[in-house]
Amino acid sequence: MLYVVGIGAGSREGMTIAAQQAIERSALIVGYTKYVELVRAVFPEKEFASTGMKQERERVEFALREAADKVVSLVCSGDPQLYGMAGLAFELSxxxxxxxxxxxAGVSAAFSGGAVLGSPLTHDFAVISLSDLLTPMDKIRKRLECAADCDMTIVLYNPSSKNRADYLRNACDIALKYRSGDTVCGYVRNIGRDGQESRVLTLAELRDTQVDMFTTVFIGNSETKVIGGKMVTPRGYGNV
Amino acid sequence: MLYVVGIGAGSREGMTIAAQQAIERSALIVGYTKYVELVRAVFPEKEFASTGMKQERERVEFALREAADKVVSLVCSGDPQLYGMAGLAFELSxxxxxxxxxxxAGVSAAFSGGAVLGSPLTHDFAVISLSDLLTPMDKIRKRLECAADCDMTIVLYNPSSKNRADYLRNACDIALKYRSGDTVCGYVRNIGRDGQESRVLTLAELRDTQVDMFTTVFIGNSETKVIGGKMVTPRGYGNV
Structure with a gap:
């Protein structure tokens, strides 16, 4: 039996009760080193096996093999579907x-980060990863164009890394073709962990900001506003 | 102090520990009748106040008023941002x-429903509500066009109601302009509750299916496939 478990942002409080129960029932917990450490802090008595960052396939194969005769939890940060291991587990199954x-299921960074900023995701939105490791850049650009054009709030995952320092700037330039530089944006770094930081800023400011790979970025829609320092997208459209 | 709390799909297991703690700390729990009943089943000793479906503004005003001198939890299904009360709470604050x-934050139906179907949300996706109560239909149509055009997985909230029986069919017709009738789709009804039902089907079949307002609908991207009866979107693109 294999549970593919989303542990949320990283603190115990962000986990669901179902995630806790799955881990409690498991004889072995498998995951990327960093997430395994987070889970170990909550369940120190469990047996763990961790692998490095780019070894997804090996990690999932190992978990599936071990799950043949025991209960195994394969843990992912946030939700296990979104840029996580659930899809690969089914593919290799x-x-x-x-x-x-x-x-x-777990709380993905779009929601845990959004809650820190206020309520950017009150209405329709799109989640787009800026990582072109497994997705052609043309496809990413097209998605940014479409999401910006139809006025959805946009959440950017993997907004930056050592080799992609200008990706967030390029994404903002696409958004600026459709949205004002005053569009309300925000970002959260280390959501739910030590050193959590967040900032609400304009799209023009975001364009000239450096963020790291532990950051989730939010670009508001045309109605998103700042209320008491929070990033808030209204539920409805004033013109309805 | 006002907590705006997402309780997930409805079962106790779908709640986060933070959501439980917020409710435990509260002197009063406020919400839509149906969600208040779900919470009351878990915390029978608490004090509750519930209001009907279209009384969002009254409900939030009441919660804010009560929160002036005690700890109040305003509970929402799924996540409190997405089509929930968090945005309105900041607006009225x-x-x-x-x-x-x-x-x-809580687990929204996109993720709890996706987990039932398999892993439809492995990659970039858009969430769009088909309700035109607070959003002009032109805007909804434009978003469907854009999301379909750029090959994102699409999650449809509020896909139907008594007065909108043909809305899902119309949304599918837009998707069919960009995607094959064989595109893998799925839906889940009553996620995490008694009578949960789910089905994996093609976009052509979905077009001719009636669903109700308790259903969340998923339209896969061009790479989404069926594996062992599950709806699975791969992480990467084969052509990278």
């Missing part, structure tokens, strides 16, 4: 037809 | 400047 897989 | 508001 064709080689392990007898292993049952259950996905245990 | 200008009249209650001394009341602190904290948003407690």
């Amino acid at each position: 064709v080689n392990y037809p007898d292993t049952e897989i259950e996905v245990v | 200008v009249n209650y400047p001394d009341t602190e508001i904290e948003v407690v």
Whole structure:
């Protein structure tokens, strides 16, 4: 039995009760080193196996193999679907037809980060990763164009890394084709962890800001405003 | 002190520990009748106040007023931002400047429903509500066009109601302009509650399916496939 478990942003409080229960029922917890450390802090008595960052396939294969005769939790930060391991677990499960897989949903950074900023995700939104490791840059650009054009709030995952220092600037330039430089934006770094930082700023300011890979970025829609320092998208449109 | 709390899909297991703690700390729990009943089942000893479906403004005003001198939780299903009360709480808070508001994120139906279907949300996606109560239909249509055009997985909230029986069909017709009728889709009804039902089907089949307002609908991207009966979007693009 394999649980693919979302642990939320990283603190115990951000986990669901179902995630806790899945981990408690498991004989082995598998995950990327950093997330395994977060879980170990909450469940120190458990057995763990961790792998490095780019070893997703090996990690999932290992978890599926171990799950043949025991209960295993494969832990992911946020939700296990979104840029996580759940899809890969199903893809590789064709080689392990007898292993049952259950996905245990978690709070993704769009929502945990949004809650820190206020309520940027009150209305329709799009989530786009700026990482072109597994997705062609043309596809990412097209998605940014479309999401900006139809006035959805946009959440950017993986907004930056050592080799992609200008990706956030390029994404903002696409948004600026459709939205004013005064559009309310925000970002949150280290959501729910030590050193959490957040800032509400304009799209023009965001364009000239450097963020790191532990940051989630929010570009508001045309109605998003600042209320008491918070980033707030209204539910409805004033012109309805 | 006002907590605006997402309780997830409805079962106790779907709540985060932070949501539980906020409710435990509160002297009064306020919400829409149906969600208050779900919370009351878990915390029977608490004091509750519930209001009907279209009384959002009254409900939030009441919660803000009560929160002036005690700890109040305003509970929402799923996440409190998305089509929830958090945005309205900040908007109305200008009249209650001394009341602190904290948003407690929850697992929205996109993620809890996605976990039931498999892993439809592995990659970039858009969430769009088909309700035109507070949003002009032109804007909804434009968003459907854009999201379909750029090959994002699409999650539809409020796909139907008594007066909008053909809205899902119209949304599918927009998607069919950009995607094959064989595109993998899915829906989940009563997520995490008694009578939960789900189905994986094609976009052509979805077009001719009636769903109700308790249903969340998923339209896969061009790479989404069916694996062992589950709806699975791969992480990467084969052509990278």
